[in-house]
Amino acid sequence: MSLDVSDTAGTGDDVDGAESGPARSSRLAPFIALGVAVVMIGLIVLLIGAEPDDGTVAESPLIGRPAPEATGTLDDGRFFDLSRRKGSFVVLNFFRSDCVPCIQEHPDLIEFVEQQRQLGSDGAEFYSVVNGDTPERVERFFAERGGDWPIIYSEADEFSVAFGVAAVPETWIIDPDGIVRERFVSKVTAEFLSITLQQYREAFANR
Template sequence: MSARTGAADRGPAAELDVDRDLPDDDGRDAAAGPSARRGRGAVFIALPIAVVLLALVVVLATRAPASDRQVDSPLLGRQAPRIEGQTLEGRSFDSATYDGRWLVVNFFATWCVPCVQEHPELIAFQRAQQEAGQANVVSVVFSDDRASVEGFFERNGGEWPVVLTEDTVVAEWGVAGVPESYLVDPGGVVRAKLIGGVTAAGLDSILGEAGGGPATETTR
């Protein structure tokens, strides 16, 4: 009996067996069936997406936090709201005493990570400005307790007034979160608002753009 006759005797089922033995690609797709092929296709599509997402996570995790970001504010070009309150040393504070000088008003809290990160920059800026006689710094406590703030400045330094104010001051300045810093000119007008932390170099540059001299020069 010939091979052709033997295949015919086995009928359609035998022909299906022969067809199934023929590989579609590498021999595995035919055995696995359509569901397996669709599954592998989904894996091939999902893998590049996962790689891209992983790369994005790494970039975001290692990127330095944004700083010296100037943003719009209804206060820009207007008289700065007056700040009155008590300092950590128990003295009375009134921002009006700084009329005629540049002032950086920094709203902060000890639980705020960017606030902690920008603190050494404020120290560097304040020291340089003390020598130049250009600008002063004042910190305003935002939703924090006195003991935490006192401990923070004892550990980290910072020789400028730290004001414990009422919520009305925060509301008048429109502070929604911290850190927020404002540059006020000698005439008491708000010239810049910065969020997300500041740097000494950034503050010095913004001060220069607003009309103040650089920290390396002294006033006459």
């Protein structure tokens, strides 16, 4: 006597009524895709909303060595030669007018420059170095957001090339002997810069 299997064969169901693997997978696929999409959207939102750490220190072969030869033209047309700025601390801030972190840190730079001016001859010299921007846009940036300090332009961004700057903002500290001391590759605050400079100022005085 033969066994009649017509009731279970080819139905796509197990003998106990459960769905087979392919059928179950096809029904779960939309939910899996939705879950992955939700996770990806969450990650994107986090990345967009995240702000870079203030004052992130970065390595450079220039640290502890004489600053590279770098020249440019100031916004008032005068020639600028970094090697002639020995005798005081120099702070270089590489920026571009449409750079979001540059915009975010600008109020702090205004505060920092004012703090240094109040120190008189002990205050650091501060310069903005233009990277990949035009004088027209930079002038509009400062007209709208304030700030009154020298701005350095250079042909083909040669000043930035000398320091190996590819992305902005970057802020560098050079001591009165012309030695590169710090490189920060994220936005900075007035408090952070002032404290860092004061530490170097005290160390320099106690040599």
